Amino acid sequence: MRWTLLGAVAVLALMTSVVLGPAAVPLNELLRSDIVWSLRVPRALLAFLVGGSLGVAGAGLQALVRNPLADPFLLGLSGGAGLGAVLAIALHLPGPWGLPIAAFLGALAALGLVYRLGLIGGASLDPRILLLGGVAIGAFAAAITTAIVSLADAAELRNAFLWLWGGLSGASWDSVLLVALYAPIPLIVLLAASRPLDLLALGEESAGYLGAEVEAVKRRVYLAASLLTAVAVAVSGVIGFVGLVVPHIARLTWGHRHRALLPAAFLGGGALLAFADTLARTVVAPRELPVGVVTALIGVPVFAFLLKRWSIA
Amino acid sequence: MNNDFMTEPLLGLQDVHYRYPGATSDALRGVSLAIAPKQFHAVLGPNGSGKTTLVRIALGGLTPLVGRADVLGVPASQWSRQELARTVGVVPQREDNLFPQRVRETVLLGRYPHLSLWGRERAADHDAVDRALAACDAQHLADRWVWTLSGGEYQRVRVARALAQEPKLLVLDEPGMSLDLKHEMGLFELVLDLVEAQGLGVLMITHDLNLAARFADSLLLLEGGRPVASGAPGDVLTQQTVETVFSWPVAMQSVDGRPQMIPLRQPKESRA
Amino acid sequence: MLRRLSVVVLVLFACHTSARRHDAAPAHRIVSLLPSFTEILFAIGAGDRVVGRTQWCDYPPAALAVPSVGEGLPPSVEAVAARHPDLVVLYKAGPNVTAAQQLERLGIRTVLIDLNRLEDLAPAARTLGRLTGLEQQAESLARAMDGFTSTNLHQPPPTSTIAFVVWDNPPIIIGHGSYLDQLAAQAGARNVFGDIAAPSAQVSLETIVARDPQWIAVFSDSGTPPAFAQRREWRAVRAVRERHFLLLPGSLFGRPGPRSSQAVRELRDRLEHDVGAQHAAPLHETPRR
Numbered sequence: 001m002r003w004t005l006l007g008a009v010a011v012l013a014l015m016t017s018v019v020l021g022p023a024a025v026p027l028n029e030l031l032r033s034d035i036v037w038s039l040r041v042p043r044a045l046l047a048f049l050v051g052g053s054l055g056v057a058g059a060g061l062q063a064l065v066r067n068p069l070a071d072p073f074l075l076g077l078s079g080g081a082g083l084g085a086v087l088a089i090a091l092h093l094p095g096p097w098g099l100p101i102a103a104f105l106g107a108l109a110a111l112g113l114v115y116r117l118g119l120i121g122g123a124s125l126d127p128r129i130l131l132l133g134g135v136a137i138g139a140f141a142a143a144i145t146t147a148i149v150s151l152a153d154a155a156e157l158r159n160a161f162l163w164l165w166g167g168l169s170g171a172s173w174d175s176v177l178l179v180a181l182y183a184p185i186p187l188i189v190l191l192a193a194s195r196p197l198d199l200l201a202l203g204e205e206s207a208g209y210l211g212a213e214v215e216a217v218k219r220r221v222y223l224a225a226s227l228l229t230a231v232a233v234a235v236s237g238v239i240g241f242v243g244l245v246v247p248h249i250a251r252l253t254w255g256h257r258h259r260a261l262l263p264a265a266f267l268g269g270g271a272l273l274a275f276a277d278t279l280a281r282t283v284v285a286p287r288e289l290p291v292g293v294v295t296a297l298i299g300v301p302v303f304a305f306l307l308k309r310w311s312i313a
Numbered sequence: 314m315n316n317d318f319m320t321e322p323l324l325g326l327q328d329v330h331y332r333y334p335g336a337t338s339d340a341l342r343g344v345s346l347a348i349a350p351k352q353f354h355a356v357l358g359p360n361g362s363g364k365t366t367l368v369r370i371a372l373g374g375l376t377p378l379v380g381r382a383d384v385l386g387v388p389a390s391q392w393s394r395q396e397l398a399r400t401v402g403v404v405p406q407r408e409d410n411l412f413p414q415r416v417r418e419t420v421l422l423g424r425y426p427h428l429s430l431w432g433r434e435r436a437a438d439h440d441a442v443d444r445a446l447a448a449c450d451a452q453h454l455a456d457r458w459v460w461t462l463s464g465g466e467y468q469r470v471r472v473a474r475a476l477a478q479e480p481k482l483l484v485l486d487e488p489g490m491s492l493d494l495k496h497e498m499g500l501f502e503l504v505l506d507l508v509e510a511q512g513l514g515v516l517m518i519t520h521d522l523n524l525a526a527r528f529a530d531s532l533l534l535l536e537g538g539r540p541v542a543s544g545a546p547g548d549v550l551t552q553q554t555v556e557t558v559f560s561w562p563v564a565m566q567s568v569d570g571r572p573q574m575i576p577l578r579q580p581k582e583s584r585a
Numbered sequence: 586m587l588r589r590l591s592v593v594v595l596v597l598f599a600c601h602t603s604a605r606r607h608d609a610a611p612a613h614r615i616v617s618l619l620p621s622f623t624e625i626l627f628a629i630g631a632g633d634r635v636v637g638r639t640q641w642c643d644y645p646p647a648a649l650a651v652p653s654v655g656e657g658l659p660p661s662v663e664a665v666a667a668r669h670p671d672l673v674v675l676y677k678a679g680p681n682v683t684a685a686q687q688l689e690r691l692g693i694r695t696v697l698i699d700l701n702r703l704e705d706l707a708p709a710a711r712t713l714g715r716l717t718g719l720e721q722q723a724e725s726l727a728r729a730m731d732g733f734t735s736t737n738l739h740q741p742p743p744t745s746t747i748a749f750v751v752w753d754n755p756p757i758i759i760g761h762g763s764y765l766d767q768l769a770a771q772a773g774a775r776n777v778f779g780d781i782a783a784p785s786a787q788v789s790l791e792t793i794v795a796r797d798p799q800w801i802a803v804f805s806d807s808g809t810p811p812a813f814a815q816r817r818e819w820r821a822v823r824a825v826r827e828r829h830f831l832l833l834p835g836s837l838f839g840r841p842g843p844r845s846s847q848a849v850r851e852l853r854d855r856l857e858h859d860v861g862a863q864h865a866a867p868l869h870e871t872p873r874r
Contacts, residue, residue: 022788023795038821039791066411096816099754162755162787169755169790172818195425201411202422209372209405210478211398211426256412286778287786288755 002253003264010048010267013274017044020278022285043171047277047291048270049179050168050232051242053187055269056262057225057232058243059250060190063197063258064221065127071244072229075134079141080110081233082164086145089157099163100170100234106141107230113137115222125218166239166292168277175235182231186224187266193221194258201256239292241299242269248306272298321386322347323400323482323514324371330379331366340366341377342538348514350481353505355517355525358535359559364518367535368486371516373397384482398426402475404468406486410459416470417455420445423477445476448511449503465496472503483507485517489524497521501528526550526571534558546571611718612672612694616665618657619676621700621842623648625710628843629722637668643836644844662687672716676700701784703767703841706730710843726843743775745856747831748798748824753813755787764841765802772852774800794821800856801825804839805832831855 018030018040025033057072064070084106088099117133118125149157196217199207208214232239250264276294283289326346332339341363348354356364369375370382373389382389384400392400402423410419423445424438446452449469454462462470468488475483485504489497505528507513519525525532526546533543534550536558542549550572552565562577616637617623623642626635632647639657642648654664659680665673665688673688675681677697685695696716698709707727714723747769749759759765760781769776777796778788801824803811810830819825833839837848 021791023791025795034821035791035794039794039818042818063411066409068411094812096812098812162752162757167755170816170818172816174817192430195428195430199422199425203407203409205405206403206408208374208394209398209401209403210422211395213394251412255418256414257418281789281791286781286788286792288789288792290755290787 006264006267006271010271010274013271013278014044014048017047017274017278021281022288038173039171042173042176043168043277044274045176046171046179046235047168047274049176049183050236050239051246051273051276052266052270053179053183053228053232054239054243054273055246055250055265056187056190057228058269059247059258059261059265060193060197060221060225061243062247063200064218064225065131066200066203067127067131068248069244070131071240072225072232073238073240073243074131074138075226075229076110076114076137076141077107077134077226077229078164078233078238079138079145080106080108081230081238082106083141083145083148084109085163086148086157090148100175104230104234107226107233110134110137110141111223111226111230118222124215125222127218130222162290164237165290166237166295167280167288167290168236169288170235179231179235183228186228189220189224190228191259191262193217193224194262197221197258198256237290237292239273239295241295241303242273245299245303245306246272249302252306321383322349323385324348324516325381325383325386326367326371326377327383328380329367329370329377329382331370331375331377333366338538340538341370343380344533344535344538344540345380346371346516346533346543348482348516350512350514351508352531353508353515353517353529354531354533355519355529356533356535357519357522357525358541361537362535363538364535365486366538368484368516368518372401372403372484395426398478398480400480401482401484402478402480404471404475404483404485404488406490408471414459415455416446416451416457416459416462417442419459419470420474420477423474426478441477441479442473445473448476448507449473463496465492465499468492468496468500469503472500476507480513482514482516485515485519487518487520489519489521497524504528522550522555523573526573527569550574612670612716614668614670614672615717616654616668616670616673617642618654618660618665618674618681619698619700619840620644621706621840622674622676622698622709622713623651624840624842624844625706625713625726626717628726629710629714629717629719631713631717631719634717636670637665644842660684662691666691666693672696674698674713674716700841701762702764703730703771703845706841706843706845729846730843732846741771741773743770743773745774745800746777746796746798747774747800747802747856748777748793748796749802750793750811750813751785751804753811753816753819756790756793757785757787758793760784760786764845765838768838768845768849768852769802771849772856774852774856790818790821794823797823799824800829800831802831802833804835806834806836808832 018036021040023035025035030036054072061072062068062070081103084102085099088102093102114130114133114137118130120129196207196212199210199212200217204214246269247261247265250261250268254260254264276298277291280289280291280294324346326344329341329344330339331341344367346354356367358364366375370377371389373392376390384392384397420442421434424434424441427438428434446455449472451469451473454466454470459467488500492500501524504515504517508515529546531544532546532549534541534554541558542554552563555563555574562579563574564577566573566575613634614636615626615631615634617626617635618639620639620642623635623638624644626632627645627648635651637654638648638651640653640655641657652668654668655661662684670693673693673695675685675695675697677699681697685697688695698712699705700709707730710723710727710730714720749765751757751759758778759776760783761779762782762784766776766779777798801822805811810828813819814825837844
């Protein structure tokens with residue numbers, strides 16, 4: 001029953017993304033409209049894929065670092081991506097894919113650094129260090145980014161910060177195809193880790209005694225969640241709160257079993273981002289809000305409500 | 314796997330030596346232990362005597378430098394975690410459950426070692442959960458939230474989870490810590506019942522000399538990593554041994570044919 | 586000195602328009618912190634008095650001989666002071682107000698001048714004329730630029746539509762609040778985003794597609810079409826598909842100034858005669874790799 005409802009919400013989110021927009025496209029012309037097929041449909045699909053990926057990555061990370069406040073962007077990836085993007089602009093990297101590729105590589109570099117830090121205590125990946133290292137690396141990258149922006153041509157790079165705030169304007173069938181081919185692998189890896197993630201909630205020691213290969217699981221989950229986040233940042237900038245809030249909302253109905261939670265987080269995250277993007281495109285039309293602003297504006301009150309509920313419990 | 318594994322002890326430690334990397338002395342020196350089905354073994358000793366190290370080696374977390382640590386004849390470190398979890402159920406000292414759960418859900422986690430990667434839980438799994446709860450007299454707790462349970466009730470639930478694994482060997486690490494009298498006694502009675510009724514082997518680490526002596530078949534007393542004495546409680550817990558190992562004067566009594574120690578007072582000189 | 590300071594403080598606090606000086610002597614060592622001001626100063630004959638400029642001040646060519654004091658927004662107070670100016674002219678914006686206060690504390694006279702739309706040009710010229718004592722020369726320049734005041738705006742009926750795209754991801758266009766909107770109107774092109782009051786704004790790509798401007802104007806000194814023209818989603822815009830780009834050099838079009846009428850003429854020429862516009866056959870789909 002609740003799955004049907006969630007599925008309906010997801011379909012509704014996709015449909016409103018396609019039907020609504022700043023350009024008035026009458027319903028009877030919807031199927032023939034170039035705007036719809038070249039812009040709105042790929043953008044709706046990309047929003048769904050990115051939102052879903054962030055929701056699943058967030059759920060996986062919260063289980064891995066055993067911290068319900070974890071967000072995929074706490075791992076320093078957004079800082080790395082921003083630095084990559086700014087370097088791409090400052091160095092005038094050619095081609096329309098220069099910026100996303102540079103952002104992706106920047107995110108990977110941050111991922112590598114934080115992973116290396118996480119292994120500092122020995123062969124075991126320490127989730128607390130992952131969190132702290134992520135914040136540190138992210139701050140470091142942000143500082144370098146700001147330095148570059150202040151030293152180079154101001155105007156262009158100020159616009160780079162707008163990109164970083166998150167936006168699906170770059171959506172096209174190319175980017176949809178890219179994400180649709182790339183994302184399933186880390187998504188399946190995370191889904192396959194559902195049971196070990198359930199066990200990890202008991203603590204690493206207990207999880208091991210209940211059959212989880214704890215070290216291998218931690219590595220796989222960290223890498224899969226980070227790779228999902230990296231591609232999300234590369235195509236759409238930093239869209240906050242989806243990865244943080246969606247897993248919590250999903251847990252309210254589906255509980256903590258990751259076999260149900262992860263798919264629910266995917267559908268929920270996808271629907272949320274599709275709705276948020278529709279709002280971003282329509283509330284101040286013809287102008288557009290950065291979608292990261294809309295998710296934060298929705299996410300913060302929801303988060304406050306959840307915190308209240310949580311502290312009561 | 315050994316074909317005649319049924320003749321192998323559930324847990325077999327032979328002359329195990331271990332030293333932690335960077336340590337100046339051995340944590341375990343020449344420890345041997347064999348646990349067969351229907352045997353209740355307790356490991357005792359003062360703090361730092363190597364009890365925790367022994368459990369880690371027994372469960373394959375550490376590899377002995379000298380000697381063997383086998384489960385059903387195969388070195389513990391060679392078992393895959395999942396296979397080992399089908400054979401050995403562990404109730405660790407500490408558990409830190411991050412997310413709120415109901416009792417039934419948390420006991421169901423004990424079935425995970427039996428589940429295939431993508432397969433769903435079957436009726437047999439839910440039956441195993443029910444049986445485990447029944448064996449621990451915890452059926453009435455099944456739908457309660459875990460965080461509403463008392464310490465004693467939660468301990469029972471964790472034992473039920475280990476039972477749900479359908480193990481042959483049960484390992485409990487200081488299970489009586491922070492339990493009140495009723496619950497601690499109840500726990501020992503439960504463990505003994507499991508040994509007798511279900512034929513499990515049990516390895517228990519405990520501080521409680523008296524309860525270990527009352528309930529266990531065999532004791533192993535460690536000091537500084539070395540086995541001081543092992544065997545029947547009456548043979549291990551003599552006044553002289555206890556006073557030497559624990560550095561405190563005691564008197565010994567017998568209850569139900571088992572030795573019970575009573576610590577003697579040692580007031581400070583100023584009060585004498 | 587003290588009287589001057591108190592007047593400046595009063596002025597800075599009280600009004601939003603350019604500061605007026607009643608009885609100050611004409612300035613002879615001027616640091617100009619806006620390319621438009623530099624151009625005006627040279628145009629009224631005060632070029633030899635300019636002792637400092639920003640690195641972006643590149644017109645007229647003689648200005649390049651003047652030492653640069655850096656970026657200019659925000660200005661480096663030390664670099665400016667090192668030129669020993671008796672007058673510093675700044676564009677009226679937040680960071681500059683602070684810099685002006687710092688310069689005043691060093692005893693250097695500063696003037697903040699508004700220059701956002703074309704109608705601000707004549708008053709700016711007159712102010713600079715007064716500050717340099719070159720009122721007459723400034724007046725003739727100002728009269729030429731009076732044609733840009735909102736009341737005198739001779740707007741020909743628009744014969745084409747245009748959108749200025751200053752960034753592609755996210756798409757940022759120029760709105761009514763910018764002088765570029767005025768340039769377009771003067772050149773006979775209607776800014777399809779003239780309904781947006783702000784100087785610039787982020788819009789959805791589909792809005793650009795729906796409003797279907799005939800021309801997409803971008804700042805470009807290289808003469809090559811912008812990188813975003815190759816992106817698949819941008820090809821939904823007809824002007825991108827047909828390569829109807831207006832590539833506008835930054836020096837001439839990037840700022841309002843004495844050459845703005847020249848900019849209007851050039852823009853009109855390009856629109857009417859398709860000169861300088863990229864106008865090749867419509868793009869094929871790029872072959873899949």
